[in-house]
Amino acid sequence: MIRIRGNVAIDLGTVNTLIWVAGRGVVLDEPSTIAINSANGAIVAIGSAAESLAEKEPQEINVIHPLRDGVIADLEATAEMLHGFLRKAGSPGRLRSRALVCVPSGATWVERRSVAAALEARRRYTVELIDEPVAAAAGAGLDLGAGEGGFIVDVGGGTTEIAAVAGWRVVRAVSLRMAGNAMDEAVVNAARSGLGLILSQRAARQLKVELGLTGGQAGWAEAVGLDAARRTPRIEKVPGDLVATALEPVVAAIGRTVQDVLSDIPAGLAEDVVRGKVRLTGGGALLPGLASRIEEIAEIGAIVAEDPLRCVVRGAALMLESHRADGLAGVSA
Ligand code: ADP
Numbered sequence: 001m002i003r004i005r006g007n008v009a010i011d012l013g014t015v016n017t018l019i020w021v022a023g024r025g026v027v028l029d030e031p032s033t034i035a036i037n038s039a040n041g042a043i044v045a046i047g048s049a050a051e052s053l054a055e056k057e058p059q060e061i062n063v064i065h066p067l068r069d070g071v072i073a074d075l076e077a078t079a080e081m082l083h084g085f086l087r088k089a090g091s092p093g094r095l096r097s098r099a100l101v102c103v104p105s106g107a108t109w110v111e112r113r114s115v116a117a118a119l120e121a122r123r124r125y126t127v128e129l130i131d132e133p134v135a136a137a138a139g140a141g142l143d144l145g146a147g148e149g150g151f152i153v154d155v156g157g158g159t160t161e162i163a164a165v166a167g168w169r170v171v172r173a174v175s176l177r178m179a180g181n182a183m184d185e186a187v188v189n190a191a192r193s194g195l196g197l198i199l200s201q202r203a204a205r206q207l208k209v210e211l212g213l214t215g216g217q218a219g220w221a222e223a224v225g226l227d228a229a230r231r232t233p234r235i236e237k238v239p240g241d242l243v244a245t246a247l248e249p250v251v252a253a254i255g256r257t258v259q260d261v262l263s264d265i266p267a268g269l270a271e272d273v274v275r276g277k278v279r280l281t282g283g284g285a286l287l288p289g290l291a292s293r294i295e296e297i298a299e300i301g302a303i304v305a306e307d308p309l310r311c312v313v314r315g316a317a318l319m320l321e322s323h324r325a326d327g328l329a330g331v332s333a
């Protein structure tokens with residue numbers, strides 16, 4: 001294993017960005033958020049500091065999630081955010097150091113190319129873009145270097161990437177635009193129609209995390225929102241089954257897509273998939289009850305990978321260290 005100082009692995013996710021630096025490990029883990037002063041275009045904050053302003057609507061401040069739906073909706077904001085993160089990570093790029101970047105697979109070739117170009121214009125990295133499911137698989141413990149194949153379900157914010165992988169490549173993959181954000185929206189809608197309570201996405205996300213599909217410990221959780229009729233703040237005990245019912249269509253869509261992709265894998269991969277099980281990665285993998293619901297729908301064993309929020313960046317780091325990236329996504333810059 002050759003370790004070159006200055007090499008970085010970046011998971012540019014729709015909700016979270018993580019940066020790993022050779023010799024230092026994961027040095028940055030922050031929301032993919034940037035706040036911009038709409039009057040003069042200046043950057044007000046990035047990452048957690050920007051996210052804490054989201055949905056609070058301070059005057060003249062635009063809080064942007066530049067990758068929200070799994071596409072790079074705002075390239076300039078994405079580039080500014082990445083530069084800010086790299087500065088914060090203390091990683092200026094050395095001559096000939098490599099940056100391995102995972103972008104959502106919904107991003108177009110032009111968008112991918114632009115991210116790489118933006119990084120190269122202001123940093124000295126050689127940028128390579130890699131397929132997210134392959135990085136997730138490596139980070140989820142599959143021994144891709146030994147020829148092991150497997151099946152990954154990466155439940156992020158904007159998209160769920162469902163893929164069979166082998167030989168450091170994607171075998172079959174579908175990117176579903178239904179993941180954590182869609183779950184949050186489903187909870188917002190259910191609270192509004194079922195309880196007359198208007199929730200922020202942040203409050204809905206908390207309910208999702210706490211109650212999931214299982215109702216959590218208590219079977220209910222408290223949430224603060226606005227009363228839909230009076231528009232004044234209200235505290236409410238939200239029942240677990242309201243949240244579970246709201247989440248079911250999103251989870252069912254994920255489960256059915258897993259089934260579809262499974263039904264299309266080559267026979268030679270079947271044994272690896274059954275033995276290794278479907279590995280759930282991404283933040284959505286932590287949804288209480290998700291693995292067993294997917295087992296039910298797709299009729300195959302499913303397990304949550306260790307530390308699922310970091311699988312992609314960990315896998316990218318492994319690829320970097322084993323020199324397994326060259327031109328993998330066909331867009332090395
Ligand atoms: P991305 O790769 O798109 O940035 P992540 O893998 O970082 O996404 O996952 C973010 C998503 O995971 C968000 O929708 C977040 O609400 C969700 N999430 C994080 N923790 C949990 C949890 N404990 N239960 C359910 N969902 C979670």
Ligand code: MG
Binds near residue numbers: 154282
């Ligand atoms: Mg991700």
